[in-house]
Amino acid sequence: MLGQIALIAFAQRAPDHVFGFQMFNASSELKITLYRQIHMYGKPYRLSVQHAAWQARDKNKVTHAFRWNDRVHDGVLGQLDTFVHASYGLDAQLFRLQFALNDVAAHIPDDAETDALVAVVETVKNGRERATVELTAERP
Amino acid sequence: MSSRGSAWLREERDAYVFGLLRCALGVLLFLQASRALSDWWDSGYFGDYWHLPIVPASLVPSHGVYAGLLAFELVAAACAIAGVWSRAALLGSSTTGLYLLLCDRLQYHNNRYALLLIAFLTAFTPCDRSFSARRGARALSPEARRAPTWARRLVQAQVSLIYGASALGKLADPDWRGGQVLAIRYLHTLSYLASQGVRVPRWLADVYTSPWYASATAKGAISLELFLALGLWQPRTRRFALWLGVLFHFGIELSARVELFSWLMWTAYLAFVTPECRERLLEVDPRSRVARLATVVLRRLDILARFDVHENADLLTSAGSIVRVTDRSGHAHTGWAAYAQIASAFPPLFAAWPLLAMLATFRERRQRSAAAP
Numbered sequence: 001m002l003g004q005i006a007l008i009a010f011a012q013r014a015p016d017h018v019f020g021f022q023m024f025n026a027s028s029e030l031k032i033t034l035y036r037q038i039h040m041y042g043k044p045y046r047l048s049v050q051h052a053a054w055q056a057r058d059k060n061k062v063t064h065a066f067r068w069n070d071r072v073h074d075g076v077l078g079q080l081d082t083f084v085h086a087s088y089g090l091d092a093q094l095f096r097l098q099f100a101l102n103d104v105a106a107h108i109p110d111d112a113e114t115d116a117l118v119a120v121v122e123t124v125k126n127g128r129e130r131a132t133v134e135l136t137a138e139r140p
Numbered sequence: 141m142s143s144r145g146s147a148w149l150r151e152e153r154d155a156y157v158f159g160l161l162r163c164a165l166g167v168l169l170f171l172q173a174s175r176a177l178s179d180w181w182d183s184g185y186f187g188d189y190w191h192l193p194i195v196p197a198s199l200v201p202s203h204g205v206y207a208g209l210l211a212f213e214l215v216a217a218a219c220a221i222a223g224v225w226s227r228a229a230l231l232g233s234s235t236t237g238l239y240l241l242l243c244d245r246l247q248y249h250n251n252r253y254a255l256l257l258i259a260f261l262t263a264f265t266p267c268d269r270s271f272s273a274r275r276g277a278r279a280l281s282p283e284a285r286r287a288p289t290w291a292r293r294l295v296q297a298q299v300s301l302i303y304g305a306s307a308l309g310k311l312a313d314p315d316w317r318g319g320q321v322l323a324i325r326y327l328h329t330l331s332y333l334a335s336q337g338v339r340v341p342r343w344l345a346d347v348y349t350s351p352w353y354a355s356a357t358a359k360g361a362i363s364l365e366l367f368l369a370l371g372l373w374q375p376r377t378r379r380f381a382l383w384l385g386v387l388f389h390f391g392i393e394l395s396a397r398v399e400l401f402s403w404l405m406w407t408a409y410l411a412f413v414t415p416e417c418r419e420r421l422l423e424v425d426p427r428s429r430v431a432r433l434a435t436v437v438l439r440r441l442d443i444l445a446r447f448d449v450h451e452n453a454d455l456l457t458s459a460g461s462i463v464r465v466t467d468r469s470g471h472a473h474t475g476w477a478a479y480a481q482i483a484s485a486f487p488p489l490f491a492a493w494p495l496l497a498m499l500a501t502f503r504e505r506r507q508r509s510a511a512a513p
Binding site (some may be wrong): 001004005008011012016017018019020021022023026027070071072073074096099100103104125126127128 | 183189190192194245246248250253254257294297298301302305306309310312315320321322323324325327328398401
């Protein structure tokens with residue numbers, strides 16, 4: 001029981017309040033727009049990822065198809081370009097999204113064009129404050 | 141406090157209700173494990189795509205081991221339901237579930253975690269002394285069912301922790317305590333109803349979406365959770381707290397998708413039921429067909445074994461009622477008061493208990509004033 005209380009105290013500092021029994025803690029929403037960061041002629045460019053999928057060439061100039069949902073099956077973060085309920089709060093979903101971006105960026109070895117994946121996230125906290133957050137994951 | 145603590149450690153009570161708690165938790169664990177198996181079947185092994193382990197990645201099971209653990213969790217839950225190696229099965233199923241929960245943060249939900257914790261703690265109660273398929277007809281006598289029940293206090297504390305943490309979390313969030321979170325939820329509910337073709341009267345929609353209503357219900361929900369965290373422990377407030385809790389979770393079940401959470405909390409309330417069985421005497425007059433029918437229903441559905449039911453052919457003549465309930469303290473109740481007593485301890489009618497109790501009080505007062513000179 002003491003361990004439980006310690007976990008609940010710890011949960012207050014965790015972005016997703018894991019182990020904290022924080023029921024129905026938010027009515028916030030977020031919309032993720034995904035971009036690929038590439039470079040051409042020495043200059044960086046951002047390309048929008050449409051329908052959560054893109055095509056890119058590998059080192060041998062062979063084209064491959066990639067899909068966000070090949071790696072991200074999560075019900076919230078798996079949906080791009082649409083507002084979805086941020087279960088467990090915005091902090092929880094942004095915290096998880098960074099890991100998801102890192103994971104996808106680390107699992108596209110056949111994409112020799114993309115330097116980084118960028119998620120531009122529009123957030124609406126409990127129906128009021130709107131904000132935009134940008135998260136980036138460089139390819140390892 | 142320390143003497144109460146040592147009394148709790150030493151107390152021996154009838155274990156009948158813990159067997160029921162074990163069976164119900166077994167069903168919930170079975171459903172939870174079935175859902176995980178179904179997800180595995182449909183989407184594949186979670187380790188093959190993005191996941192977020194809480195334990196070190198080296199402790200995440202391989203595909204084959206994961207499938208085996210899910211199957212074990214399911215079989216152990218089935219054993220807990222049937223009463224085969226009951227406590228070990230409940231412990232095994234809940235521990236496996238907790239371990240798998242730690243392997244992927246994305247699969248974490250408060251309700252799943254709460255179920256596993258409550259099942260884990262219940263395994264330390266003497267929950268193997270009743271509802272056992274292995275014993276069959278050779279059920280233990282009430283004396284043989286008596287056993288140390290200190291772990292019941294841990295289950296109760298776990299329930300209070302859930303309510304307390306949930307209430308304090310909401311209290312600390314200005315958007316929650318101010319009603320903003322609920323206001324958005326209410327707007328979504330109305331949009332959903334409209335999309336389903338349900339027309340809500342304008343005045344009701346105005347009230348439902350007004351800031352003062354959201355603010356009042358937010359404060360009400362926080363107060364209710366705090367009351368449940370504490371009120372379940374006090375014998376004087378326990379029955380009312382249980383009644384409020386039953387309705388509270390009924391409301392949540394209707395308005396939100398919370399997987400098995402409502403069912404879990406209703407089940408966990410069994411830990412607050414007085415363990416001793418058949419301490420209330422229910423007498424019915426066999427000449428009344430309605431009373432006889434009610435007796436059959438009550439005998440079949442009295443899953444908490446609250447009533448010792450007897451037929452009394454003289455009841456209508458001697459007590460002026462076809463039903464008489466003698467409660468734990470020896471007080472006899474007839475008429476509406478008897479029905480209120482039945483509802484207070486009979487789960488299918490429990491929601492109606494306050495209404496029946498108020499009716500009984502109202503009629504008693506009217507009879508008293510009519511009898512007064």
